[in-house]
Amino acid sequence: MEIKVAHRLDRLPPYMLGKIKKLTHEKRKAGLDVIDLNMGNPRDPTPATIVEKLSEAAVDPRNQRYSASAGIFNLRREVALKYERKWGVTLDPETEVIATIGSKEGFSHLCLALLGPGDSAIVTRPAFQIHTYGVVLAGANVIGVELGNDDAFLERVEAIIHHLQPKPKVMILNFPNNPTTMCVEPPFWDQVVAMARKHDVMVISDFAYGETCFDGYRAPSFMEAEGAKEVGVEFTTMSKAYNMAGWRIGFCVGNPEMIRALSEIKSYYDYGIFQPIQIASIIGLRECDQEVGEQARIYQSRRDSIIRHCRRIGWEVEPPRATMFVWAKVLPEHLEPYGGSTIQFCLDMIDKAEVAMCPGGAFGEEGEGYVRIAMTENQERVRQAFRNLDRVLR
Numbered sequence: 001m002e003i004k005v006a007h008r009l010d011r012l013p014p015y016m017l018g019k020i021k022k023l024t025h026e027k028r029k030a031g032l033d034v035i036d037l038n039m040g041n042p043r044d045p046t047p048a049t050i051v052e053k054l055s056e057a058a059v060d061p062r063n064q065r066y067s068a069s070a071g072i073f074n075l076r077r078e079v080a081l082k083y084e085r086k087w088g089v090t091l092d093p094e095t096e097v098i099a100t101i102g103s104k105e106g107f108s109h110l111c112l113a114l115l116g117p118g119d120s121a122i123v124t125r126p127a128f129q130i131h132t133y134g135v136v137l138a139g140a141n142v143i144g145v146e147l148g149n150d151d152a153f154l155e156r157v158e159a160i161i162h163h164l165q166p167k168p169k170v171m172i173l174n175f176p177n178n179p180t181t182m183c184v185e186p187p188f189w190d191q192v193v194a195m196a197r198k199h200d201v202m203v204i205s206d207f208a209y210g211e212t213c214f215d216g217y218r219a220p221s222f223m224e225a226e227g228a229k230e231v232g233v234e235f236t237t238m239s240k241a242y243n244m245a246g247w248r249i250g251f252c253v254g255n256p257e258m259i260r261a262l263s264e265i266k267s268y269y270d271y272g273i274f275q276p277i278q279i280a281s282i283i284g285l286r287e288c289d290q291e292v293g294e295q296a297r298i299y300q301s302r303r304d305s306i307i308r309h310c311r312r313i314g315w316e317v318e319p320p321r322a323t324m325f326v327w328a329k330v331l332p333e334h335l336e337p338y339g340g341s342t343i344q345f346c347l348d349m350i351d352k353a354e355v356a357m358c359p360g361g362a363f364g365e366e367g368e369g370y371v372r373i374a375m376t377e378n379q380e381r382v383r384q385a386f387r388n389l390d391r392v393l394r
Contacts, residue, residue, distance in 0.1 A: 011136045015129065016343065016362035023347070024356045035385040037373045038356040040178070040324050042243040044298065047291040050242065050284040057276035067272030070263045071099025071251075075278045078285045079236075079251050087221040095256040096229065098263055101273055103208055103235040103250035106262065108134045109269060110233070110252065113261035114170055114202065115140035121170040122157060122201075126363035128178045131206065135172070143168055146366055147180055150188045154195065161199045171196065171232075174206040176219050179363050179372040180327050181320035183217065189225035196231035202258065203232025209323040211241040211292050214300040217321040223254060233258045240324060241292045242284050249273060249281050299324050302375040302382065309386035310373075313393060326373045327360075334393050335369070342368055353388040 020038045027034045045051075057063050070076070076093040083089040091097055100106025107130055115121060115138040123131050125144040135142050143164070145156050161167055173192065175184045196203050205222035213219050222234045233254035239245040252262055272278075303319065306326045310317045316329040330342065338344040342359035349355050358374070360367030377385070 008137055008139065012133055017129070017358060020346065020350070020356055020358065023350055027350060027354070032354055034350060034354045034356055035377060035381050035388070036356045037377060037382075037385060038358045039376075040240065040374050041245050041376060042240065042324075043376050044243045044295060046243045046247070047284060047288045049287055050244070050280045053283040054276050054280035057279040060276075063275040063279065065275070067275040067278065069266045069270050069272045071097075071272065072275065072278050075099055075282050075285075076251075078282045079253065082285050083221070083223065083253065087224050089221065089223040091223075091253050092256070096259055097251060097253050098259050098266075099273060099278065100235070100250045100252055100262075100266075101270065102239060102248040103206065103237040103252075104130050105248070106250055106252045106266075107131070107204070107206065107235055108137065109265050110204065110258070110262045111135055111138040111140070111170075113265040114138075114258070118166075119169045120164075120166075121172055122160065122168045123172045124153075124174060124177070125365075126179055126360065126367035127172075128174060128206070128363065131172050131174060132364070135170075140169075144364065144366075147177065147182055150184055154188070154191055158195060161195070161201060167199055168201055170202045170204060172204045172206070173222070174208075176209040176213070176320075176322035178206075178209065178323060179325060179358070179360065179367060179370075181318075181323045181325055183219060183321045186220040186224060189220060189222050189228065192222070193225045193227045193231055197227065201231075202255075203228075205232065205234040207234050208237050208240060210236060212296050212299060212324055213322040214296065214303060215319075215321060219322050229254050229256075231255065233262075238281060238284060241295060242288060243295065244281075244284070247277050247281075249277055299375045302377075302379060305379045305382050306373055306375065309382065313386065313390050324375045326375070327370055328373055329370050332369075340368065342371055346371060349389065349392065353385075353392040355385045355388050 024034045076097040079097050080091040080093040083091050111134040117139040120141040121135045122143050125146045210219045222228050233252050235252050237250035310328045314331045342361040346357050346359040358372040360370030
């Protein structure tokens, strides 16, 4: 029998982060000590108070049943309280907050709720893969807009919206940005809200790295801009700042109609997150601001180490003000044997240097020439990784 998959799968390229992760795992099974700087997959432990609360809640039979797909009310209320405490934003936990199975799941399902064939969405270039392929899986068209400085980027977006018919339905923005680490200041979001109102375009902000900031930088939330809730929503996650990647817990906040649409489609797909995880997350949001700050300081120290090593082998890099990545420009002569392909370069570095990095080309053509280096390993492992790279590249 011939198995015929849906045509939507034909629009998807191989998931490069997953491919590198799989290759790294295979090399390790074979006994090779591959140093993994590929994925933003925290290695540091989840705060102990969160783990303890999970253990306590998990033995209660009342928490072992199906939960609510939108998340329990006390968790949504805690999210609202955190937004008010940290960003001065008032949210209604009943209508303007929803819990998601990580922000990636929530984003994908929101695309299904908002977009379909004939629709289009503006996505930055380069872009984190799900920002592009969540739109593709919804059957809609992707309009890529190259990143630059704040004003130039918004000018390009404005020109596209003005000249395109029909107009894009959604604008997907991600600051602090993955992979480029580009950051913005509060006036940027004011301009986005004004543009969205003018052209009747919905906004989806991915704020996954909003709490992983360095050197005193404070990443502004889209929700802080006046009128933001009228035009869009924002996704956050506990994966990064709280070291809870495997727990799969995130949130979407903002426009009540967009939240309602996401809630409606999620009710068909899932029965909610395991309730002890939600209960433990309440404790994290309520009590772990100090641990979040300490984790950011750990990443800042690793950032400084990675930057020093990058520069020693001739790679250009601007110190990121946020995220858990360094976006490094590789010397052309290092890419020349691979026809300029960062994908082939990174695959070969796993073999020859036993170092896994994420190729810029995995994020689109605009990412070619760069590699994304995760700050997940300690400084000794980072030092060893660059010794290995230097040995191979020389």
